[in-house]
Amino acid sequence: MKIETKCLHAGYTPKNTEPRVVPIVQSTTYVYDSTDDVAAVFDDPTKSLIYSRFENPTVMAVEEKINALEGGIGAMCTSSGQAASLLSLLNILKAGDSFISAATIYGGTVNLFAYTLKKLGIECIFVDADAPESEIRAAFKPNTKAVFGETLANPALAVFDIEKFAKIAHENGVPLIIDNTFPTPILCRPFEHGADIIVHSTTKYMDGHAVQGGGVIVDSGNFDWTNGKFPEFTEPDESYHGTVYTKTYGKAAYIIKARMQLMRDFGCYPSAQSAFYLNLGLETLHIRMKQYCENALKVAEFLESNEHVESVNYPALASNKYHELAKKYLPNGTSGVISFIIKGGRDTAIKFMDSLKLASNEVHVADIRTCVLHPASATHRQLTDEQLVACGINGGLIRFSVGLENVDDIIDDLRQAFAAI
CATH class of the missing domain: 3.40.640.10 (Type I PLP-dependent aspartate aminotransferase-like (Major domain))
Incomplete structure (x- = not known):
């Protein structure tokens, strides 16, 4: 985006008026000649x-x-x-x-x-x-x-x-x-x-x-x-x-x-x-998406092998029902979001989430920081039981958004939360 620059020092003309970042045009209106x-x-x-x-x-x-x-x-x-x-x-x-x-x-x-x-x-x-x-x-x-x-x-x-x-x-x-x-x-x-x-x-x-x-x-x-x-x-x-x-x-x-x-x-x-x-955010998107996918796949594999987990939903896993479609439409990864069902239902899911220390319990997803949410009692709380089923929401379902922290730290946090239940 080109912007006009008027120099305060007489005799000096800037060689380049292209800013390194997109300038903030803090104006509600624009002036016309007629x-x-x-x-x-x-x-x-x-x-x-x-x-x-x-x-x-x-x-x-x-x-x-x-x-x-x-x-x-x-x-x-x-x-x-x-x-x-x-x-x-x-x-x-x-x-x-x-x-x-x-x-x-x-x-x-x-x-x-x-x-x-x-x-x-x-x-x-x-x-x-x-x-x-x-x-x-x-x-x-x-x-x-x-x-x-x-x-x-x-x-x-x-x-x-x-x-x-x-x-x-x-x-x-x-x-x-x-x-x-x-x-x-x-x-x-x-x-x-x-x-x-x-x-x-x-x-x-x-x-x-x-x-x-x-x-x-x-x-x-x-x-x-x-x-x-x-x-x-x-x-x-x-x-x-x-x-x-x-x-x-x-x-x-x-x-x-x-x-x-x-x-x-x-x-x-x-x-x-x-x-x-x-x-x-857009300037680092291509780098971040690659790391989200790498971290999430390792976390999904850990969850899939955990005895406290009933099922893991992450399309990049070979065991996932959408794996073939994922290879077609998402060959470079399926984002950093994982959903999994913990054994014991809603109460166990909530206790597990409250035991996490690195992951934040928040109403957000797709952040640079790992965050976790219980959809049935948060984002999908307004839905009926029938609609929850139609959306694929189980009472023990946890949405886990893997961030950009060291993946070993993320897995250690999950491990100690599982120990707490």
Whole structure:
């Protein structure tokens, strides 16, 4: 990002005005040369910046970086991962529409889909992602407008068969939206397997340091919005000067509409400061993801051999039911998150977790520090017993997010906690 530099010392001109880090543009607004210039930007917001409720130079620099990592045509950051998931769907759906989602997704997203969107008149049809294609096809309705899944489910760690769902979605003329939070584009690039839209909670591995929340939507630019099922892209938008998004913005119609229409109205855009922190995390993402995977595999192998553990769920293990899918979509590793069921159920799981010393008991995951959580009593607490089962949540299930500490120290901490029970 180039910035203008005015030197305070006469006669000295800087040779390089390119900063080493993305500068923080701490401003809500921008100055124009004339009223006509302002009007022109409101007619076409791609010409210049308008207002930091939905665009800011610091945030846009990060958007460009994430877009490049995923191989998309454009990206838009949001204030949280939940906001990214919400806007990715509201950009397509309206009251009276439905969409299909894998049942094994993050509990907060289940709540968003099953309850909040239902209040808005949008139906979510949950399906077993491992079901036969015929069963999934049967779930579609005439008003179904999208399919949603997580590359690596939180915390069930089910590997989503992206190509299978992309094929089914496209047969029905709808886009496939993938939450790629756990793998990040370092471990999986869903667009290469047929996905159309990607969302992330950047709060997790992209940030990596638990310093700020955020989300992002990335558009592949590959979906055909002119197939007759999405008139909001092909007919004039009366809320924005009659703009026809596919006509004016072509392949970028989806992501431009999301910014011009939804971000304008909802305003859930991150601050420049938040984007600055996120950028610092992105600069080490490729190194961190490799180490997370190496540490987690060693921890998973230790857990698998422990007598107190009923089962271990980590797709990189050869014994895992998703191992073959993991080799296909996640050949370089399956993140640092492990879920395992401890013998003795909920009470034993809680006692074990409270005995850990190095690992932090917290409502977070994908941090540089090892952290642990009991999903049934925390992130998925709002779900019914039936929904917990559908999400793959057992009362003795523990989500263990392996950090970047020395792996021997992590295993020693587990060993002493097992001894305590």
